[in-house]
Every structure is written in structure tokens, then in C-alpha cells.
Amino acid sequence: MIRQTKAVWRSIQLLGIALLSLPMLVWVLANLSIVITGPMVIRHSRWLPNLARRLAGVPRDGVYWPDPPPPTLDEDGLYRVGDTLVKKPRWYSEFDRLLDWVTDDPGTRRDLNWMFTNFFVGGVLAGLAPGLIGLGVWLAFTPQWPFAVVAVFGYLAAPWLVQVHSRWSSLMLKAKSDGVMFRFWARVRARIKVLWSVTAHFLMSLGTALVCTFVLVVGVVPIHIWGLWIFAWVPLVTLVRSLTAFRRVDIPAPYLPEPVLPNPRPDGMYRLRNQLYKTPASYMRYARYRWVMTDVATWRDFASAYVDTLFGLIAIPMAVVAPSWTRALQLRVSSWLLAPTTQAVLAQRVQQLTATRADATDAQAAELRRIERDLHDGAQARLVAMGLHLGAVERLIDQDPAAAKSLVAKTKAASAEALTELRDLVRGIHPPVLAERGLGDALQALALDSPLKVTVEGKVIGRPASPVESAVYFAVSELLTNVAKHAAATRVIIHIRHSSDGLAISVVDDGIGGASASGGTGLRGVQRRLATFDGTFELTSPPGGPTIATLEVPSPATE
Numbered sequence: 001m002i003r004q005t006k007a008v009w010r011s012i013q014l015l016g017i018a019l020l021s022l023p024m025l026v027w028v029l030a031n032l033s034i035v036i037t038g039p040m041v042i043r044h045s046r047w048l049p050n051l052a053r054r055l056a057g058v059p060r061d062g063v064y065w066p067d068p069p070p071p072t073l074d075e076d077g078l079y080r081v082g083d084t085l086v087k088k089p090r091w092y093s094e095f096d097r098l099l100d101w102v103t104d105d106p107g108t109r110r111d112l113n114w115m116f117t118n119f120f121v122g123g124v125l126a127g128l129a130p131g132l133i134g135l136g137v138w139l140a141f142t143p144q145w146p147f148a149v150v151a152v153f154g155y156l157a158a159p160w161l162v163q164v165h166s167r168w169s170s171l172m173l174k175a176k177s178d179g180v181m182f183r184f185w186a187r188v189r190a191r192i193k194v195l196w197s198v199t200a201h202f203l204m205s206l207g208t209a210l211v212c213t214f215v216l217v218v219g220v221v222p223i224h225i226w227g228l229w230i231f232a233w234v235p236l237v238t239l240v241r242s243l244t245a246f247r248r249v250d251i252p253a254p255y256l257p258e259p260v261l262p263n264p265r266p267d268g269m270y271r272l273r274n275q276l277y278k279t280p281a282s283y284m285r286y287a288r289y290r291w292v293m294t295d296v297a298t299w300r301d302f303a304s305a306y307v308d309t310l311f312g313l314i315a316i317p318m319a320v321v322a323p324s325w326t327r328a329l330q331l332r333v334s335s336w337l338l339a340p341t342t343q344a345v346l347a348q349r350v351q352q353l354t355a356t357r358a359d360a361t362d363a364q365a366a367e368l369r370r371i372e373r374d375l376h377d378g379a380q381a382r383l384v385a386m387g388l389h390l391g392a393v394e395r396l397i398d399q400d401p402a403a404a405k406s407l408v409a410k411t412k413a414a415s416a417e418a419l420t421e422l423r424d425l426v427r428g429i430h431p432p433v434l435a436e437r438g439l440g441d442a443l444q445a446l447a448l449d450s451p452l453k454v455t456v457e458g459k460v461i462g463r464p465a466s467p468v469e470s471a472v473y474f475a476v477s478e479l480l481t482n483v484a485k486h487a488a489a490t491r492v493i494i495h496i497r498h499s500s501d502g503l504a505i506s507v508v509d510d511g512i513g514g515a516s517a518s519g520g521t522g523l524r525g526v527q528r529r530l531a532t533f534d535g536t537f538e539l540t541s542p543p544g545g546p547t548i549a550t551l552e553v554p555s556p557a558t559e
Contacts, residue, residue: 012130042108049110049115058174067101139151203312244305255295304334443460487512487547488511533553
């Protein structure tokens with residue numbers, strides 16, 4: 001009797017769960033259509049299927065994937081978010097990662113399938129015994145009282161019905177391999193992700209459009225009439241540019257180079273076109289105002305916000321039917337106004353070439369001064385000493401042959417030392433191993449010469465141009481020297497890889513971190529050396545390490 005009573009009570013509990021299943025499914029699907037609240041609602045809805053698992057005795061081990069780890073730096077010094085590498089994880093990237101994790105989880109798909117079928121199958125199995133008992137009690141007080149015996153059947157069959165319900169729940173909710181439903185929910189997740197991207201792009205466009213409207217209403221007339229434009233207009237335009245950057249997916253910044261302070265005139269004034277300014281601050285205020293006002297990209301940003309907002313109203317319903325095509329069209333519409341103009345590309349290129357030319361000239365002058373200093377302090381001094389020794393030998397050779405012989409030996413030793421210093425100087429200009437065996441073997445030689453445990457991964461394919469080889473070699477040499485001096489590292493990895501953009505090399509150490517390109521002249525020198533060849537240098541060094549220094553140069557290989 002106790003067994004049957006417990007089974008009836010369990011049936012009532014399972015019936016309550018079945019009645020909640022369908023409303024919970026509707027709630028989850030409604031939030032998935034909103035997209036933004038989907039992952040949170042899915043996670044919090046798991047209490048219902050987990051309660052069913054506990055009542056049915058279904059183990060929870062391996063049902064859900066563990067929580068996703070936080071984004072970590074990879075060998076390129078970038079954070080991997082899904083299949084995308086980013087410099088810094090942003091909120092929408094984190095949302096995409098969380099959405100992928102929740103919707104890809106097989107446990108989520110099992111829960112959704114169970115919520116739908118449990119209302120019909122589980123509700124019938126759970127409600128049959130209490131229903132028969134309730135029907136029998138009601139019939140006992142009616143003229144059909146003989147049929148009240150159905151309550152006895154319901155009471156006796158309750159354990160068997162609970163057992164059947166538990167088996168069915170185990171079939172639906174236990175962890176198992178994926179099949180057709182996995183592929184189905186993978187397609188659903190892909191559509192939800194694209195729909196979210198389209199929606200997020202629209203929301204960012206709408207927010208930017210509202211800010212643009214405020215800037216135009218408040219900034220164009222009142223600020224300019226009251227004379228506050230010189231202080232307030234540039235920050236407002238900069239705010240619009242910052243918001244627009246969120247919609248610039250894989251589109252380079254289109255803005256003209258920011259103005260720099262020129263050298264003052266002989267009278268101490270600063271000239272901007274035909275206007276003279278007394279102080280650098282006043283010059284820069286007017287120069288920055290003219291910079292944002294004359295830049296076509298400023299007004300294209302304003303126009304893009306309204307165009308993307310209007311298109312987003314059409315794109316969201318379109319994305320339900322054709323998500324991938326709609327997303328591609330949305331990005332094309334954005335790039336129409338957000339992409340750099342020809343004028344901006346040329347201006348940025350001129351600024352870059354001007355800066356790299358100046359850096360190359362400074363680096364060349366510094367290298368010449370180093371060579372002159374090394375020659376003056378080293379080989380030249382020894383050669384002068386050798387000349388003095390030979391003069392003394394000439395005077396002593398007849399009077400004191402023994403002393404003359406001793407001076408000849410010293411002169412011979414000095415010549416050997418001068419030759420060694422000249423060879424070291426030549427290696428500093430262009431190492432022989434680099435000229436004879438190429439960059440790959442030269443990096444291997446650097447690894448062997450380092451006092452640290454250095455591992456070289458990857459190969460250099462072909463022979464880059466000689467100046468590029470030299471720049472990369474000395475850049476890696478400088479990085480290894482810095483690691484040995486300052487990083488307190490025990491292991492270093494030199495990772496070599498090729499891409500469509502050229503040759504990339506990462507120097508990764510397990511030191512204390514905290515390195516900064518602005519903290520010394522060595523890393524700034526690496527940046528200048530690589531910039532001469534349109535190369536880039538990126539440094540990621542959080543406190544505690546690891547430090548990842550990545551240099552990349554456009555390098556069409558030549559044999």
C-alpha cells in the first residue's frame with residue numbers, strides 16, 4: 001500500500017512538471033526569437049528538465065557541456081572567439097560565444113524536445129493514475145457508483161505507470177550520441193546567430209542615428225551660434241566616430257590623418273593656411289576643427305547611421321527567410337558609406353610613407369654613428385697602437401733585438417684582436433649566416449646562441465628580399481635580448497608562419513610580462529625597422545605573462 005501511495009504522489013508531481021513543460025518551451029522559443037535574452041533563459045530553464053531527471057533517476061553527468069572558458073590569447077597574440085581572432089573581446093563577441101555554447105549543447109536540444117513531447121506523452125502517463133482515482137471518487141457519489149472500481153485500478157497501476165514514465169524520461173533526457181536532431185538544431189543555431197548579427201547591426205545603427213540626430217540638432221546651430229564649436233564640435237564628432245566603429249566589420253578606418261603641430265615660424269607664430277596663431281593650443285583647436293569638417297568620412301558616418309537604420313527595418317524580417325544573404329547585403333550596404341574613400345587611402349598612405357621615411361633616415365644615421373663609434377673605439381685604436389709598436393720595433397731592432405721581438409709579438413696579438421673586432425662589426429651589419437644560409441637558419445643560430453631555452457617552430461619558405469631578411473633577423477635578435485635581460489623567462493618559442501599577407505613571426509616567452517613598446521628604445525626601434533618595409537609589430541604582455549611579440553612583413557618570397 002505504501003508503494004502505491006508513493007507512486008500516486010510521484011504521478012501528481014510528474015503531472016505538474018508536464019503541465020509546465022509546454023509554457024516553458026514557449027517562453028524559451030520567445031526569448032530565442034528576441035535573441036539577446038536567449039542564452040540566459042535557456043540556462044535558467046534547465047531546472048525543469050533537471051527536476052524530471054532527478055525524479056526519474058536519470059544521471060546528470062555529461063548531460064550539458066561545461067561552462068565555456070574565458071577567451072585566451074593564442075600564438076598570434078589575439079583572442080579567439082569562435083572562429084574569429086580579435087584584439088580585445090567585446091560584449092557582442094562574448095554574446096556570440098555564449099550563444100554558440102548554449103545552442104550547440106546537445107543537452108539543450110534534448111531539453112527542448114522533451115519540453116514539447118512531455119506535455120503530451122509524459123502528461124498522459126503521469127495523469128492516468130491520478131485521473132482514474134479522481135474519476136472513481138467522483139463516480140462513487142453518482143448513480144454509476146459501481147464504476148468507482150476504476151479508482152482501484154488506477155491506484156494499483158500507479159507504480160507501473162511511474163516506471164514507464166521513468167523509462168520514457170530516461171530515453172528523452174539521458175546523455176547520448178547526436179544524430180538527426182543535432183543537425184537540425186545546428187541549422188537552427190546558425191540561423192539564430194545570423195539573425196542576431198543582423199539585429200545587433202540594426203540596434204547599433206539605431207543608437208548611432210539617435211546620437212547623430214542629437215549632434216546635428218544641438219551641434220550645428222546652437223553650438224556654432226554661441227561660439228562653442230571650437231571646444232565642443234570635435235568631441236561630438238569623435239563620439240559619432242567611436243559609435244560607428246562598432247558597425248565597421250572588417251572595414252578599415254576611412255578618416256584623414258589627424259593634424260600635427262608644425263614647426264613655428266621665425267616670429268614664433270604657427271600658420272594654418274593664411275591664418276597665424278600665437279600658441280600651439282589655439283593652432284591645434286582650429287586644425288582639428290578643420291580636420292573633422294573637411295573630412296568626407298565625417299558626413300558619410302552620419303549618412304551611414306540613417307541608411308543602416310532604414311535598411312535594418314527591412315533586413316530583420318528578411319533574415320528570418322534568407323539570413324546569410326541578408327547579412328551579406330547588410331554588410332555591403334554599410335561598406336558603401338563606411339569604406340575609405342580614395343582621398344583618405346592616399347592621405348593615409350602618404351602619412352605612413354612620410355613617417356617610415358623619416359624613421360628609416362634616423363635609423364640609418366644611428367647605424368652609421370654606431371659603426372663610426374665602434375671603429376673609433378675598437379679597430380682604429382688598435383691599428384694606431386700597432387703603428388706605434390712598429391715604430392718602436394724599428395728603433396730597437398739594432399739596439400735591443402729581444403725587446404723588439406717582444407713588441408712584434410704584442411703587435412701580432414693586437415692585429416688578431418683588431419681582425420676579430422672587424423669581423424664582429426661586419427656581423428653586426430649583416431651576419432654571414434644570414435647571407436649564406438637564409439633567415440630560417442639564421443633564426444636557428446640565434447636560438448642556439450641565446451642563454452635561454454629557445455625553440456623554433458615552423459619554416460621560412462623561400463628567400464625574402466635581403467633588406468627584409470635583415471630587418472626581421474635583427475628584430476628577433478632584439479626581442480630575444482630583451483627577454484634574456486628583463487623577462488625572467490625560462491623558455492622562449494619562435495613561431496614562424498606564412499599567410500597571404502606575408503611572413504609572420506611570434507616570439508613567445510613565459511616570463512613575468514608587463515612589457516611595453518613605450519618603455520624603452522629597443523622595442524620602438526623594432527617598430528621603426530619593420531615600418532620601413534610596411535611591416536607591423538604587436539606586443540601583448542599582461543602582468544604575469546606570457547609575453548607575445550608578433551612581427552609581420554609583406555614578403556613575396558624569392559628563391
